[in-house]
Amino acid sequence: MRGILDLEQNFESVVLGNHTHRSGSLFTAPIMYTLAKEMGAKNILEIGIGSGSSAYWLGHAAKEMEGKYFGIELRAGAVNELIEMMNEAGINHQIWNMNSLNLTSNFVRDNIGTVDFVLLDGSHKPEVIWHEITTLWPHIRKDGKGYVFIHDIYTSSKEGWAKVKSEYPETMEMKERSGMGIVRKI
Numbered sequence: 001m002r003g004i005l006d007l008e009q010n011f012e013s014v015v016l017g018n019h020t021h022r023s024g025s026l027f028t029a030p031i032m033y034t035l036a037k038e039m040g041a042k043n044i045l046e047i048g049i050g051s052g053s054s055a056y057w058l059g060h061a062a063k064e065m066e067g068k069y070f071g072i073e074l075r076a077g078a079v080n081e082l083i084e085m086m087n088e089a090g091i092n093h094q095i096w097n098m099n100s101l102n103l104t105s106n107f108v109r110d111n112i113g114t115v116d117f118v119l120l121d122g123s124h125k126p127e128v129i130w131h132e133i134t135t136l137w138p139h140i141r142k143d144g145k146g147y148v149f150i151h152d153i154y155t156s157s158k159e160g161w162a163k164v165k166s167e168y169p170e171t172m173e174m175k176e177r178s179g180m181g182i183v184r185k186i
């Protein structure tokens with residue numbers, strides 16, 4: 001069995017919970033996948049890839065929209081296997097081994113362009129979440145179909161989420177399973 005989620009497993013097996021890798025993403029990843037596709041998201045960015053279970057869904061959404069999955073992960077080598085599997089699955093991708101604190105607006109403009117859909121799930125420190133969302137915000141799709149998801153808002157991201165919620169006009173949250181915050185650009 002592969003160490004991280006096998007991208008070749010079909011969606012039914014993941015939805016039914018029979019897949020090899022289970023995490024909090026079991027519930028939220030299919031929701032993100034469905035929404036990203038419904039909104040026609042092409043450029044999908046994940047910060048904090050970890051074991052790759054969200055990457056599975058987000059990568060497939062990007063593929064089905066003929067777009068691209070972008071990922072940022074701090075740990076060197078953590079995503080080697082994921083890259084291999086994305087290549088095998090025909091998912092167009094670009095993954096950077098970097099600290100999101102080094103993310104700049106110019107980097108996003110030059111390497112991604114307009115960002116349609118984002119999952120922030122790297123460091124949960126408030127200052128990191130704030131740096132990520134404020135750097136990305138000018139590049140988020142502007143037609144009401146651009147979304148930023150923030151994981152763990154009822155646990156480690158609580159403080160960071162409170163600030164985001166107070167500063168951004170259109171937010172909502174899902175409470176269970178550590179919580180997921182959603183910000184829509186309007």
Ligand SMILES: C[S@@+](CC[C@H](N)C(=O)[O-])C[C@H]1O[C@@H](n2cnc3c(N)ncnc32)[C@H](O)[C@@H]1O
Pocket residue numbers: 023025046047048049050051052053054055072073074075078098099100101121122123124128
């Ligand atoms: C909770 S895991 C991500 C889980 C993944 N999003 C999923 O749902 O399958 C968090 C990951 O973020 C990475 N990380 C932590 N701080 C980071 C930072 N400042 N920049 C980029 N990645 C970071 C960690 O190395 C770890 O792999």
